[in-house]
Amino acid sequence: MGLLPNLNLFGPASEADKRATEVRSGAVAPSRAERARCWEARDAYFACLDASGIVDAVKDDKKAAAACGAESGRFEKDCAAQWVTYFKKWRVQDIQKKARLKELEAQGASKMDVQSDFAARK
Amino acid sequence: MPQPTTAARAVFNALPRVAPRQCAQQCPRLMSTTRSAPTKRPTAPNPARFQSQPYPPLVQRRFKFNTVEEAKSRYRSGPFSWKAGLLFIVTGAGLVWYFENEKDRMQRKRIADANKGVGRPKVGGPFELIDQDGNKVTDQDLKGRYSLVYFGFTHCPDICPEELDKMARMFDLVEQQRPGVMTPLFVTCDPARDGPKEMKDYLAEFHPKFIGLTGTYEQIKAMCKAYRVYFSTPSEVKPGQDYLVDHSIYFYLMDPEGDFVEALGRQHSPDQAAKVILDHMKEWRGPLKKS
Numbered sequence: 001m002g003l004l005p006n007l008n009l010f011g012p013a014s015e016a017d018k019r020a021t022e023v024r025s026g027a028v029a030p031s032r033a034e035r036a037r038c039w040e041a042r043d044a045y046f047a048c049l050d051a052s053g054i055v056d057a058v059k060d061d062k063k064a065a066a067a068c069g070a071e072s073g074r075f076e077k078d079c080a081a082q083w084v085t086y087f088k089k090w091r092v093q094d095i096q097k098k099a100r101l102k103e104l105e106a107q108g109a110s111k112m113d114v115q116s117d118f119a120a121r122k
Numbered sequence: 123m124p125q126p127t128t129a130a131r132a133v134f135n136a137l138p139r140v141a142p143r144q145c146a147q148q149c150p151r152l153m154s155t156t157r158s159a160p161t162k163r164p165t166a167p168n169p170a171r172f173q174s175q176p177y178p179p180l181v182q183r184r185f186k187f188n189t190v191e192e193a194k195s196r197y198r199s200g201p202f203s204w205k206a207g208l209l210f211i212v213t214g215a216g217l218v219w220y221f222e223n224e225k226d227r228m229q230r231k232r233i234a235d236a237n238k239g240v241g242r243p244k245v246g247g248p249f250e251l252i253d254q255d256g257n258k259v260t261d262q263d264l265k266g267r268y269s270l271v272y273f274g275f276t277h278c279p280d281i282c283p284e285e286l287d288k289m290a291r292m293f294d295l296v297e298q299q300r301p302g303v304m305t306p307l308f309v310t311c312d313p314a315r316d317g318p319k320e321m322k323d324y325l326a327e328f329h330p331k332f333i334g335l336t337g338t339y340e341q342i343k344a345m346c347k348a349y350r351v352y353f354s355t356p357s358e359v360k361p362g363q364d365y366l367v368d369h370s371i372y373f374y375l376m377d378p379e380g381d382f383v384e385a386l387g388r389q390h391s392p393d394q395a396a397k398v399i400l401d402h403m404k405e406w407r408g409p410l411k412k413s
Contacts, residue, residue, distance in 0.1 A: 026364020029276035029320060032327040035283055082364040083279040090280075 026080045038079035042087050045071040055095050057088045245374060245382035246271075247348040251309070251335040254322035259335060261380055266411035268304040268383075268403065271374040273351045275312035275367045276324040281388075283328075285371060288392050290329040292373075295396035300403055302412045309335045311353040311369045313342045349374055375399055378410055 022028045030038065048068035049057055057064040057072075065072060076084055105111065187193040248261045272289055274282035286308065293306045308325060310316035313336050316324075321334030336342070346353050346369075353369035373386040373395065383402050386395045 026277060029315075029324055031323075032283075039280070080277070080279075080364060082277075082366055086279050086366055 020077070024077070024080055026082055030080065034078075038075075038083060041071070041075040041078040045075040046087075046091060047071075049091070056092045058085070058092075245348070245350055245385075246376055246380055249341070249345045249348065251337040251341055251345065252318060254318050254325060254334040254336075256318045259333065264305055264307075264376070265380055266378050266409065267302075268378060268399070268406075269307055269376045270304055270399070271307045271309060271349065271376060272372075273309045273311050273346065273349070273353065273369055274371075275310050275369070276316050276320050277312065277364070277366065279366065281371055285373075285388070286325075286328045286332075288395075289373060290332070291392035292386075292395045292399070293329060293331070295392060296399050296403075299400055303403060303410055304399070306332050307335060308332055309342070309345060309349075311342065311346060311351070312355065312367045313337055313339050314355070375402065377402070377406065378408060 019028070023030050023034055045057075045068060048071045049055075049064060052063075052067035054060050054064050054067065079087070187196065246261075250258065250260045253259050270289065270293065272282075272285060274286065289306060289308075293304065296304050306329065308321070308328075310321060316334075316336050318334075318336060321336055325332045325334045335345075337345070345351075351370045351372075353367055355367050356365045359365050371388065375383040375386060375398075377383050384398060386398060390398065
């Protein structure tokens with residue numbers, strides 16, 4: 001496939017295409033490289049949603065499609081369909097959680113050492 | 123002879139000046155109305171009690187030496203001799219050694235008691251599962267070494283792969299210091315999709331020494347229950363349909379006897395977690411296998 005030259009690692013284009021379909025449908029578990037690609041697409045999509053001020057991409061799907069169509073396409077192509085829904089829902093919860101934390105901090109609550117983002121700890 | 127009531131009043135008036143102990147003796151009398159005898163002032167002790175007792179005759183030996191030579195020798199050397207000195211040093215050293223030894227022993231015992239027995243959550247227990255090569259693995263195979271147990275599934279979107287990468291770093295850090303004393307285990311919560319082959323492919327990308335455990339749904343359910351791991355596979359999944367599994371995310375550190383030591387969570391960095399593990403290993407006094 002012309003769109004995905006790097007997928008040729010897995011052999012002929014059709015083979016890679018088959019694998020990508022399997023990953024999307026959840027028939028196989030993604031490899032490390034496939035996961036990394038998915039997370040990258042996710043981060044790009046979320047950055048676009050942030051820029052457009054969209055919180056819930058499931059509820060505001062038309063608005064999200066209009067603002068971040070290209071990113072959404074890549075996100076859905078590189079990630080399993082289940083993961084796409086999961087990440088979209090996770091984002092809503094994470095935004096709510098962060099807002100709530102900010103609210104609590106403004107009220108003078110003390111912060112605990114808890115990690116909620118995706119970044120790995122060094 | 124005064125009337126009892128007037129006598130009582132007289133004592134009552136004198137009350138602020140009497141000592142509390144005297145009051146304790148006299149107050150019941152104050153309350154008493156039946157007693158007709160007048161209150162007596164405390165009498166002086168019987169002078170007979172001060173008369174000295176006759177002591178038994180004091181027998182005193184002035185010298186405990188039998189001969190004059192003995193007494194002279196003792197006079198020259200004084201109360202110290204090399205024998206006494208040696209006895210003093212040996213006794214002193216013995217006591218120091220004993221107390222130091224006893225202090226260390228009590229310290230170890232306290233740590234061991236804190237890690238076992240009452241008040242510790244009962245996590246872990248017997249299990250029988252298969253590894254990624256299809257070999258049977260039971261809790262008995264893990265005895266003699268520490269084990270680090272993590273639950274997850276291969277289709278996990280974000281947390282498990284990150285935590286497994288963390289576990290790999292943690293494991294490498296522990297291996298550097300104490301090679302071969304810890305077994306890293308990954309147990310699937312999704313036995314329907316994660317067979318030995320899937321586990322093998324998945325874990326190969328994390329660490330060559332990771333052992334992946336899978337089994338039947340019932341076996342996995344029992345394992346998760348024993349480790350107090352919550353997991354839920356969505357109901358009504360059609361064959362071939364994708365789904366995610368919700369599960370608890372902790373690393374369980376188990377000691378060489380298979381008892382739970384500590385749960386390590388997302389808040390621990392690999393370095394912090396490795397330090398916690400190594401500290402527990404230092405405290406372990408039981409037998410330990412090494413590969």
